[in-house]
Amino acid sequence: MPISIIEINNLHFSYDNKDEILKGINLSLDLRPTAIIGQNGAGKTTFVKLLKGLLRPSQGRIMLNGLDTESLSVAQLAKNIGLIFQNPNDQIFKNTVIDEVMFGILQVNKKIPKHLAKSTALDALKMVRLDHLSNLNPYDLSLSDRKLISIASIIAMDTQIIIFDEPTIAQDFTGKLLIQNIIKSLSAQGKLVISILHDMDFVADCFERVVVFSKGTVILDGPTKSVFAQKNLLLDVYLEQPHIMQLAQELKMDDNVLNVDEFINNFKNNNYSGGSKMKKALLIIDYVYDFIADDGNLTCGKPGQALEQNIINLIKTFQQNGDFVIEVSDNHDESDVYNKERTMFPLHCFDQKGCKLYGEVDNAIDKNQNYLKINKNRYSAFYGTALDLKLKERNVNELHLVGVCTDICILHTAIDAYNLGYKIVVHENGVASFNPAGHEYALSHFKNVLGAEVIS
Numbered sequence: 367m368p369i370s371i372i373e374i375n376n377l378h379f380s381y382d383n384k385d386e387i388l389k390g391i392n393l394s395l396d397l398r399p400t401a402i403i404g405q406n407g408a409g410k411t412t413f414v415k416l417l418k419g420l421l422r423p424s425q426g427r428i429m430l431n432g433l434d435t436e437s438l439s440v441a442q443l444a445k446n447i448g449l450i451f452q453n454p455n456d457q458i459f460k461n462t463v464i465d466e467v468m469f470g471i472l473q474v475n476k477k478i479p480k481h482l483a484k485s486t487a488l489d490a491l492k493m494v495r496l497d498h499l500s501n502l503n504p505y506d507l508s509l510s511d512r513k514l515i516s517i518a519s520i521i522a523m524d525t526q527i528i529i530f531d532e533p534t535i536a537q538d539f540t541g542k543l544l545i546q547n548i549i550k551s552l553s554a555q556g557k558l559v560i561s562i563l564h565d566m567d568f569v570a571d572c573f574e575r576v577v578v579f580s581k582g583t584v585i586l587d588g589p590t591k592s593v594f595a596q597k598n599l600l601l602d603v604y605l606e607q608p609h610i611m612q613l614a615q616e617l618k619m620d621d622n623v624l625n626v627d628e629f630i631n632n633f634k635n636n637n638y639s640g641g642s643k644m645k646k647a648l649l650i651i652d653y654v655y656d657f658i659a660d661d662g663n664l665t666c667g668k669p670g671q672a673l674e675q676n677i678i679n680l681i682k683t684f685q686q687n688g689d690f691v692i693e694v695s696d697n698h699d700e701s702d703v704y705n706k707e708r709t710m711f712p713l714h715c716f717d718q719k720g721c722k723l724y725g726e727v728d729n730a731i732d733k734n735q736n737y738l739k740i741n742k743n744r745y746s747a748f749y750g751t752a753l754d755l756k757l758k759e760r761n762v763n764e765l766h767l768v769g770v771c772t773d774i775c776i777l778h779t780a781i782d783a784y785n786l787g788y789k790i791v792v793h794e795n796g797v798a799s800f801n802p803a804g805h806e807y808a809l810s811h812f813k814n815v816l817g818a819e820v821i822s
């Protein structure tokens with residue numbers, strides 16, 4: 367458990383003893399940089415003013431490092447908590463920038479020599495890149511500069527806890543980046559940084575934890591990614607997800623993506639085409655009774671039977687990942703004397719028993735999701751079938767081959783898959799043949815001639 371710095375129990379507050387603005391807040395704030403979000407009027411500013419001791423709870427308790435803040439004066443609290451106001455005009459009152467920044471330092475450390483207070487103030491102004499404006503009147507500067515000056519004033523006080531109320535207001539991209547770096551650097555120094563924000567992209571980039579306020583209560587609290595994953599709950603309280611997360615969801619990326627780097631990694635690690643993710647398909651070729659069972663009509667026997675569990679495991683993985691499982695098996699017409707594969711070999715795969723998937727493989731497939739069965743009567747699963755069309759409709763570009771026989775139907779299917787441009791993966795523990803030399807030859811052909819990945 368992270369060590370709690372601020373412990374808030376059943377906090378209630380009302381400005382006028384009539385309307386409750388905060389309705390029983392319970393929170394434990396630790397060193398994780400924490401963002402507070404919520405629609406206008408949710409009570410966020412009121413909450414941080416209570417933490418800072420500028421308002422007193424109507425009910426409940428705020429503990430700071432184990433001490434009840436009720437017992438601490440505003441001056442004592444000021445030594446521990448710095449609050450940068452939402453509106454800098456509410457904070458700034460001195461006639462020069464340097465005096466403004468020095469004011470807080472002199473308040474928390476009355477004994478500090480003036481020259482030291484001045485150099486500390488200038489260091490803080492350097493952090494916000496405004497040291498060159500130190501002798502100007504803050505009210506001659508822009509709103510964004512005044513916000514940065516109010517940030518410098520609080521940083522200069524070197525408090526353990528720093529609370530920002532809407533730090534990105536009026537900031538352009540450079541200003542936001544600067545504030546982001548300040549927040550990260552304060553946090554790296556071991557300070558607790560809390561910030562109220564309306565900019566969700568900024569929250570996603572900077573904060574580990576997010577607390578969502580709505581109408582005076584906390585409705586969500588947790589790691590940034592898991593809070594932002596709650597799209598519907600956020601919409602209910604008029605909040606949106608970070609834009610990059612929305613984009614990733616539009617593209618149906620599997621993972622929740624918080625920032626641009628995560629998006630790029632996810633994009634690179636997966637294949638996307640036409641705006642959606644490319645899928646994989648497991649092709650189970652001829653793994654049917656007649657080819658596998660001891661008394662099958664054209665059995666490959668024990669080597670084929672040994673694949674059963676491996677194929678079951680692959681089926682589960684593919685279906686769990688939302689990929690496809692496609693059964694492609696021989697289905698011959700007993701009377702078709704023109705079909706060579708019917709006449710060159712003993713009669714096989716012509717009835718229900720002979721065409722049924724072998725053993726437990728049939729039961730392992732959830733046939734209600736991402737499953738297809740295709741009949742063939744040539745070696746290749748593609749020849750004379752709709753397989754290519756079905757795969758393209760499903761955005762499949764990667765085929766995983768299992769079944770029998772490695773050097774006959776698997777090989778012919780792999781050759782057609784190669785010609786049609788599919789990425790081919792052959793599972794060595796998922797393919798077998800009655801002919802060991804043929805099996806070995808086909809494995810090397812997949813790798814060396816068809817560019818397939820052969821994995822075990």
Ligand SMILES: Nc1ncnc2c1ncn2[C@@H]1O[C@H](COP(=O)(O)OP(=O)(O)OP(=O)(O)O)[C@@H](O)[C@H]1O
Binds near residue numbers: 408409410411
């Ligand atoms: N000094 C005050 N006196 C009376 N009511 C107030 C006062 N300050 C705020 N309120 C009311 O308290 C409620 C919460 O205000 P608060 O400023 O805490 O919300 P907020 O979540 O910070 O909103 P925003 O995102 O707009 O800054 C609002 O209804 C507001 O009108």
Ligand SMILES: [Mg+2]
Binds near residue numbers: 412
């Ligand atoms: Mg506010």
